[in-house]
Amino acid sequence: MTKGLPVLFVVLAASLAVATPALGQSVLQVSVTANGATSTVAPGGSVTLAASGIGQAVLATVTVRYTGAGSATITSLSFTGTSAMALVGAPTLPLNLFPNGTTSFQVQYLPSTGSSITGQVSIGFTESNQPSVFTFTVNGIAPDLAFTFFVLPNGALTALNPGDRIAFPATNLGSSASAVVNILNRGSAAGSLQSVTLSGADYQVTGSTAPATVPAGQQVSFTVVFTPHATVTSSGLLTVGLNNGNTIFFLSGLGTSPNLTVFYTLADNNVHPLPDGTMINVPSVDINGSTTVTIHIANQGTGGGTVTGISLAGAGFQLSGLPPLPLTVAAGQELRFGIVFAPSQPGTYTGTLLINLSGSSISATLTASTNPPNFAVSYALADGNVRTLSDGTAINFPAVDVNATTTASITILNQGTGAGTVTGISVAGTGFQLTGSPLLPATVGAGQNLRFGIVFSPTQPGSFTGTFNISLGGRSISGTLIASTNIPTLAVSYALADGIVHTLSDGADIGFPSVDINATTTATITIVNQGTGAGSITGISLAGAGFQLSGAPQLPATIAANLGVRFGIVFAPSKAGSYTGTFRIDLSGRSISGTLTASTASANFTLSYIDPDTGNILPLTNNSTLPFPNTVAGTTSSITLLAANTGAGTGSINSVTLGSSASAFQLLSLPPLPLPVPPSQQLKFGVRFSPQQQQNSTDTLRVDFNGQTTTINLQAQGIQSQFTYGLANGTGTTVLAPGGTIALADTAVGQTSSVVVSVFNFGTGDGQISTIGVTGQGLSLTNLPAVPFTLHPNGSQHFTLNFAPAQPGAISGQLTVGNDTFTITGTGIGSRLIYTYTSAASAVPVTDTGVVIFPPLAVGNTENLNFSVQNTGTSAATISSINLAAPSTIFALSQLPALPMNLDPGATVTFAVGFVPNNTGSLTATLRVNNSSFTLSGNGTQPAPLPGYQFQGPSGNQQPAQQPTLGLTLASPYPLALQGTLKLTFVSTVFTDDPAIQFASGGRTVNFTIPANSTQVLFSGNTTSMALQTGTTAGNIVITPAFAMQGGFDLTPSSPNVLTLTIQSSAPQLLNASVTSETLSSFTLVLNGYSTTRSMRQLDIQITPKQGQSFSVTHLTIDVSSASSAWFQGPTSQGFGGSFLVAIPFTLSNGSTTDDLVHRLQSLSITATNDVGASSAVSVSIP
Structure with a gap:
């Protein structure tokens, strides 16, 4: 991208305007007197005014002399370029000068900074009515002396202002501390160090060069040495004499002394x-x-x-x-x-x-x-008593069981003040062995001890002897070992369910208590060792159906003294009867055997029934009568019977039968027979009476209990109803028979339909109705008479049956009028919507205001659930809206039906709900179907981490004013689509930004995408690379990527890898040169280029005349440092980086001739220089 530099052209055209040396002489001669010196200034020349310091004025007298033969008139005097200079004492104009006539005025320079400044004096005059201008440049310079100091050898450099204190570190008497004082001239003119003086006996100055001149940009230094003579705080004064006065600093230091x-x-x-x-x-x-x-x-x-x-x-x-x-x-x-x-x-x-x-x-x-040792040896047996172990001691072990162990614990204690050594430990004798013996030789420190054991572990009964030996440093202890085994005494007993303990001797009989079939009872056998030694059980055996062992130990089993073993003999009959068996127990030295006897418990059945009028349970005995209530022909009545086992054993009900297969009686709720009935359990079944006409009915009920039959006589009366019923619904009256069905009209949910029920007594006697009631959803009775009431012959009574369905669908109920019942049917008309969603292939019901739960899902992934709406009602439902309560980027609806829609009864509509988490944690939204709402809930989990990535293209050092391209790829494909940015930052090494450093698309941020399952970054237009401009300013260009999912979830690493491109400080680059504004005696040289340091020192111009022509000056060096600083440090240049455009006007003269002077030149060759070096030359021909 290229920018024009019109402002730069104007600034430098004024700042760098120079003229070539004149080929003739002006009629005015100008001289300048300042600081006691006078110099002559040529047209276009310059003079320098040097102030003694900031705020110190310099007055220069300018004398103008007319050297022509006629007369000249001074028409104007002007000064431009800086406010730090001004014309004073100017004469009244116009002013005529005759040959050798003079006039004068003054230029005053009052510097406010140490920087050099430039202004221009213009003297307008006429000679022979020809106007002309004599111009020259006035350069103002001034010193600016600044003070710093540091304490040797590594103290921090500290600025010093007049009156500040130089503090020395605490210094021992006889030693010294030194502080180096620097005087830096930050100005543009030389300064003067006149003197350096000190007060204070403890301070001296070394290395001072005063008096000395301090050139601009240079510094002088000297050292102040502090040598204390007492342990007190010392003070002094440092006085520095400069060309414009004295500057004073305070000195302080502390004298110290070590101890x-x-x-x-x-x-x-x-x-x-x-x-x-x-x-x-x-x-x-x-x-x-x-x-x-x-x-x-x-x-x-x-x-x-x-x-x-x-x-x-x-x-x-x-x-x-x-x-x-x-x-x-x-x-x-x-x-x-x-x-x-x-x-x-x-x-x-x-x-x-x-x-x-x-x-x-x-x-x-x-x-x-070193310390000496002193060993004391002791031992302890199982009783824990400690005994001294001296040479010749006999250790008597307590008696133990065969295969048991007992230990003598030996302790070797060092009671001395130094360490000692145990060199050997040995034991001999059957049944004895060492345990815990240390690695020998073993060192025992003072106050420390060494422990080990001698174990007696007999494998057979008897008495045992052995020996031991302990070798200590300088002596040994030996003795004898004595031990023997114990004798067992085994006692055997048993206990049955009553808990009474019986001695079990050889030939005994164990008689078990009776138990039910498939139940169990146990004889618990206990074997206790009442002796002092261990005994053993070598065998346990059992014979006989229905008997088995329980909890028998693994054999052979050892029983220690005072301990016992317990196991059981279990009687577990699987059928009724008496049982016998035998047992045998083999002990160490003897055995016990005996017999086992047992039998099962018996059952006892009783039969009873539940009185239908009172609910009481009444007994039934063999050949007794079971009466049924009078039953209207065409209806039924039932009685429930109970067959209970009140015995201790399980019994069997083999059969339940009626005497006649064609009677009015039927059996109800009978299970498959035969049926075992455990103790305290019962069988419940029913007998139903179903008369078809008015008559008496009888039959017999036979029940087989364990092979014994109980017979019950059944007796019932079928009767005719004395009441007649009618049903009026507004269109007529329908006769209703007892036990019949009342079919109510279909009724809309929320509405009520009614029929009038009439009861008539067409008999010859009074009839009484004790109850009127109704059951069933949405059914109710109104206009009821008080009950009980009596209907006389030909009398009637009326009431209203109402149907008000609360929900759609078929209903059923029952109306009861006295002893007569009627079935009620009806249908509620309306729609009913139920909701489900599919999760993990199963349907999950959800109600209004319920929650639809999505499975946890990684951020950026997609999960869809099917949401279904079903009409389970009896009429169509209108679905007018399906939407989310608020817009969401996380949840989305799809596959929606066209709305509004009618959903017929039994029909279902299904749509999809999508979940795409854009962050981790719980995420929710609200789904609305008509007026019903549901919470959509999902949990976003951490997505897969971003793979590594690499930049493609340039790296490291780059050339300025270039457009390299770069790209970016992932180390491996990412499963989801990504988006991101590349952000460019520029860290200038010359403290000024360069707006030209940006991406070719404009700006310092560029967007990109990465398609799912891809590695390549794509920029606008699906390009795989993006160009950037390196600009013209030295510094580091840093490219930082950021990655995110499409939903915005940030995947950028906490410390992302960046790409750094470096534009180095380098010599200026001249891009082109041209000649413009050409006349016979003047032209303007225009240079276009850049300097990455944003600075310029000088331009060198080599002039090449045409063949046959000559010039007194063919090389010009132009100091452009001030103009460069003014341009690059000014606000206008901030938009151009290190670029510059220089316009240099040339004026050629040769006396008063008007010849073509410009075209005597062949060409110009120009180089530019900064602090790094010089550019390559660029040439331009003079056309």
Whole structure:
């Protein structure tokens, strides 16, 4: 991208306007007198005014002399370029000058900064009515002296303002501290250092060059040395004489003195002084042990002291924690190290210590020795009592069972002050062995002990003897071992369910209590060892159907003294009857055998019925009569019977039958027979009476209980109803028979339909109705008479049956009038919507205001659920709206039907609900179907991490003013579509941004996408690369990527890899040169280029005349540093980076000739220079 530079052209055209040396002479001669010196200025020339300092005025007198032969008239005097200069004392104009006539005026320069400035004086005049202008440049310069200091050797550089303090660090007496004072001339003119003087006996100046000149941009330095003579705070004054006055600084420093004190501590932490010649008695330690003497060197003075050397001599002693020496110990601090005494063999040790301090030394003697051991040996048996074990001792072990163990615990205690050694331990004799013996030889420290055991573990009964030996350092202990085994006594008993314990001897009979079939009872056998030694069970056996062992131990089983074993003999009959069996128990030395007898428990059945009028349970005995209530012909009545087992055993009901298969009686609710009935259980069944006409009916009921039959006589009466019923619905009356059906008209939900029920007595006697009631959803009765009531012959009564359905669908109910019943049917008309959604292939019902739950899903993935609406009503439903309560990017509806729509009864409509989480955590929305609402709920989980990525294209150092292209790819495909940005930041090394550094698409941020399952970044237009402009300013271009899912979830790594491109500081680049505004005697040279440092020092122009022509000057060097600073530091240049456009007007003259002077030139060759170097030359021909 290219920008024009019109403003730069104007600024530099004024700042760099120079003329070539004149080929003739002006009729005016101008001289300038300033600071006591006078110089002549040629047309287009310059003069420099140097101020002595900022705020110090310089007055220059300008004298104008007319050197022509006629007369000249001064018509104008003007000054342009800077407000720091002004014309003063100008004469009244116009002013005529005759040959050698003069006039004068003054230019005043009052600098406010040390920077150089430039202005132009223009003298307008006429000669022979020909106007002309004499111009020259006035350069203003001034020094700006700034002070800094730092304390040697590594102090921070600190700015100094007049009146500030130079603080020296605390310094020991006899030593010194130095501060270097720098005077930097930040101005444009040379400054003057006239003198450096000090007050204060503790301060001296070294390295001063005063008086000295300080050129612009240079500095001079000198050193102030602080040498204290007392331990007090010292003050002084530093006076620096400059060309415009004196500057004063305060000096301060503290004199200090060290005081090194040496002391030591032993293991008891008590402090002991350590003067020269001290003897240090080190506490005794064990062989291979260690103890430390800690030496402290504390500085109790006010200044640092030096430890120059520490040495130690003597076997068994060594230094610990010693820092590199020499070492300075600051005031209030201390140096600490250790002397370690670590003997490897017994004896007495000596050594010497020498500490060299600044100005003194301390020596000390070290003495130490090792500790002696003293062994005491003891043993303890199972009773825990400790006994001394001396040479010749006999250890008597307590008796134990065969295959059991007992241990004598041996303890070797070192009661001395030094470590001792156990060299050997041995045991001999059958049944004895060592346990826990240490690896020998073993060292036992002072106050420590060593333990091991001698174990007696007999494998057969009897008495045992053995020996032992313990070898200690310098002596040994030996003795005898004595032990024997115990004798068992086994007692056997049993207990039945009553818990009474019976002795079980050989030949005994165990008689079990009776139990039910498939039940169990147990005889618990207990074997207790009442002896002192262990006994054993070698065998347990059992014979006989219905008997089995329970909890028998694994054999052979050992029973320790005072312990027992318990198991069971279980009687578990599977059928009724008597059972016998045998048992045998084999013990160590004897056996016990006997018999087992048992039988099952018997059942006892009773028969009863539930009175239909009272609900009471009444018994039935064999050949008794069961009466039924009178029953209207064409209706039924039922009685429930109970067959209960009140015995202790399970019984069987083999059959239940009626005497006649064609009677008016029927059996109800009978299970498959035969049926076992456990104790306390019962069988419930029914007998129904269904008369078809008015008559008496009888039959017999036979029940087989365990092969015994119980017979019951059934007796009932079929009767005719004395009441007649009618049903009036507004269109007529319909006769209704008892037991018939009342079919109500279809009724809309929320509406009510009614019929009038009439009851007539067409008999010859009074009839009474005790109850009127109705059951069934939506059914009710109104206009009811008070009950009970009596209907006389030909009398009637009326009431209303109402149907008000609360929901659509068929209903059924029952109307009861006295002893007569009627079935009621009806249909509620209306729609009813139910809702389900499909999750994991199963339908999940959901009600209004319920929650639709999506399975957890990684951010960016998609999950769809099918949501169904079904009409389970009896009329069509209108669905007018299906939507989300608020717009959502997380949940979406699809496959919606055209709305509004009618949903017929039994029909279903289904649509999809999509879930695409854009963040982690719980996410919700509201689904609305008509006026029903449902919460959509899902949980977003962490997506797959972003793969690594790589930049394609340039890296490292880049050339300015270029357009390289770059791309970006993932290390592996990502399963979801991504979006992102590349952000460009520029870190200038010349403290100014360059807006030309941007992406070719414009701006410093560019968007990109990465399709799902792809690795390639795509920019606008699906291109795989993006160009960027490197600009013309030195610095670092940093490209930082950011990645996100389509929903905005950020996948950018916490520390993303970036691409850094470096534009280095380099020499200027001249892109082109041209000649414009050409006349016979003038032209303008235009240069276009850039400097990445945003600075220029000079332009060098080589002039090449045409063949045969000559010029007195063919090379020009133009200082453009001021103009460059004005341009690049000004606000206008901020939009152009390091680019510049220079316009240099040339005016050629040769006396008063009007010849064509320009075309005597062949060409110009130009180079530009900055602080880095010079550009390549660019040439331009003079057309």
